[in-house]
Amino acid sequence: MRYPKDLAVWEYAPGRKLAQIVFSLKNVKGALAQVSTAVSESDINMLSGFESATSASKVGTWSFFADITDARDDVESLRKKLLAVPVVVGVEILLAEDGFMVDTQHFPVRFSNRRALILRTDALSEMVSHMWSVFGSGAATIIDQMAESMGRYTAQEMIEDFGKEFVVNALEEVLQTYSALGYADIGIVRRESSESVSVHARELFECEANARNNLRRKSIFFRGHLRGFMSAIFQADFEVTEVQCRAEGDDACTFLVARVESIVPRMPLSSEEKA
Numbered sequence: 001m002r003y004p005k006d007l008a009v010w011e012y013a014p015g016r017k018l019a020q021i022v023f024s025l026k027n028v029k030g031a032l033a034q035v036s037t038a039v040s041e042s043d044i045n046m047l048s049g050f051e052s053a054t055s056a057s058k059v060g061t062w063s064f065f066a067d068i069t070d071a072r073d074d075v076e077s078l079r080k081k082l083l084a085v086p087v088v089v090g091v092e093i094l095l096a097e098d099g100f101m102v103d104t105q106h107f108p109v110r111f112s113n114r115r116a117l118i119l120r121t122d123a124l125s126e127m128v129s130h131m132w133s134v135f136g137s138g139a140a141t142i143i144d145q146m147a148e149s150m151g152r153y154t155a156q157e158m159i160e161d162f163g164k165e166f167v168v169n170a171l172e173e174v175l176q177t178y179s180a181l182g183y184a185d186i187g188i189v190r191r192e193s194s195e196s197v198s199v200h201a202r203e204l205f206e207c208e209a210n211a212r213n214n215l216r217r218k219s220i221f222f223r224g225h226l227r228g229f230m231s232a233i234f235q236a237d238f239e240v241t242e243v244q245c246r247a248e249g250d251d252a253c254t255f256l257v258a259r260v261e262s263i264v265p266r267m268p269l270s271s272e273e274k275a
């Protein structure tokens, strides 16, 4: 079972009075409980949001969009009331009267302390599709190379963050990052004491788009990314073969990932060496 991860980029509720409420909170036990009690006492309906409080920081952030149409207090009284909660360090309340509100309070977007960018999969698939229509099958090479370098770079970042040995030992968990980032719902089978893995990808964004558009076209982006990622982790050449694909009517996509065995051809001995 996976739960969807909805990123709070904007809120749209025509006819409702919306707010975005951003708290700086002391990073202590029970902080969220204290604040959420104060918020719900004001008859505010909390909508999508997020919290961030790393173990190392003394102050965390809790932000959410809220429907304040039926709120008991006006904004100034609400602000005072929330500031009076002992764990609250600061609070910002922004309003939208027209039922539409974009998150203007958070930048940069990060994950694992590095700048990140949120893309919608259909927009990315459209870009890939457009490249096909302009460059034909040559687009595959361009996309494959772009994805491979992206995979390699991602692996290098992970090695910098966690160390190579850790990444190799935790490979199954590390590859789950593809699920956490929304590429596909990933399942990993690692062959014991081997660098080969099978990656089962349900709902892989690019093959889902191809299946929807009746294109019998296997993955290019994910396959290239995975090859680059594994090659950089193990500092060796890897090959990735997609043996099942949604775009070809299978339930999910399955990729076999294996190190390329270097084949050194046996040269016949010359007459001088024989002697």
Ligand SMILES: [Zn+2]
Pocket (backbone or CB within 6 Å): 204, 207, 218, 219, 242, 244, 245, 246, 247, 252, 253, 254
């Ligand atoms: Zn596929």
